[in-house]
Amino acid sequence: MKKKLLIALLAIIATLTCAIIFAACDIFGGNIGNGNDNETNGSNANDNTGNNTDDSSGDKTGDNTGDNNATTTPIHTHEWSLAYTEDSGRHYQTCSSCNEKKYSAHNYSNLVCEDCGKNFPVVVGTSSLKYSLNTDEKSYYVSGIETNTAKNITISSLYEGLPVTSIGEQAFYNCALLTSITIPESITHIGYQAFYNCSSLTSLTIPNSVTSIGEEAFIYCTSFKSITLPDSITSIGDSAFSDCRSLSKITIGNGVTSIGYHMFYWCNSLKSITIPDSVTSIDYQAFYCCSSLTSITFKGTKVQWNAITKGSSWNFNTGTYTIHCTNGNIAKS
Numbered sequence: 001m002k003k004k005l006l007i008a009l010l011a012i013i014a015t016l017t018c019a020i021i022f023a024a025c026d027i028f029g030g031n032i033g034n035g036n037d038n039e040t041n042g043s044n045a046n047d048n049t050g051n052n053t054d055d056s057s058g059d060k061t062g063d064n065t066g067d068n069n070a071t072t073t074p075i076h077t078h079e080w081s082l083a084y085t086e087d088s089g090r091h092y093q094t095c096s097s098c099n100e101k102k103y104s105a106h107n108y109s110n111l112v113c114e115d116c117g118k119n120f121p122v123v124v125g126t127s128s129l130k131y132s133l134n135t136d137e138k139s140y141y142v143s144g145i146e147t148n149t150a151k152n153i154t155i156s157s158l159y160e161g162l163p164v165t166s167i168g169e170q171a172f173y174n175c176a177l178l179t180s181i182t183i184p185e186s187i188t189h190i191g192y193q194a195f196y197n198c199s200s201l202t203s204l205t206i207p208n209s210v211t212s213i214g215e216e217a218f219i220y221c222t223s224f225k226s227i228t229l230p231d232s233i234t235s236i237g238d239s240a241f242s243d244c245r246s247l248s249k250i251t252i253g254n255g256v257t258s259i260g261y262h263m264f265y266w267c268n269s270l271k272s273i274t275i276p277d278s279v280t281s282i283d284y285q286a287f288y289c290c291s292s293l294t295s296i297t298f299k300g301t302k303v304q305w306n307a308i309t310k311g312s313s314w315n316f317n318t319g320t321y322t323i324h325c326t327n328g329n330i331a332k333s
């Protein structure tokens, strides 16, 4: 008799615990499980050597195993043009056989790109931002906002005669007044927690010179509604857009290969996202509690979508979305 009572009691306790966990997910949402998971990535230094290429298909000589290669793999060695063509924040060479483009960073010397001839885009920014010298001693990064309370901020592209190449970690941390930021084409990296909790930030354009975004770079930016990430970006740190609760639309550029841990965690207004076919993994809880999600546009085939490695709970508590692939739709399963 006593034993039965004990079992019943245990069952009640277990049920209650489950209920509390689920309620917490709805009520407290983004504040559980966040913010404890980053090793500082120390990304102030501008370590971009400018060899970012978009030609993932490479120089294969016909050894195509055919798993999900819907796109054609060239059976030739690319022959890159000697001439470089300017494309705002970067430049490219073209293959004379297949017209594929190979992108790289401008190679400025005395404010002119030695390869394509582009003049360095001189932007005079908002006064009293703080700039610090990178370890290469050839460039600067934005290191802080000091006493600046301007709502609209423009970052300088040149400081003390040297290019400003990155936005340092926590540079605009907790800038609750900041509503818009203008990022010049000299910037190649946005650092760890650079815009942490910039809760009034509504306008953001990332130039196509940027190749990497650090962890939690835009976490808790609760006001911006849509964002387009340029094709130049090849890496985005974990939780970069976590808890961006007004974000309803995002387009990820063609250079990204993985959608990291908590990338869009608790973006509960997110309705549509465009994912390039270069993506091969979606990590743990990447879209956790994106409860408004209705449309995923995937720029590859259904076979390619199914081949993406997906971490556990990657789509926990998401909306009833459809995945639009190039050769048909897939319903949420």
Ligand SMILES: [Zn+2]
Binding pocket: 074, 076, 077, 078, 079, 095, 096, 097, 098, 099, 100
């Ligand atoms: Zn080629």
Ligand SMILES: [Zn+2]
Binding pocket: 084, 086, 090, 091, 105, 106, 107, 113, 114, 115, 116, 117, 118
């Ligand atoms: Zn150039």
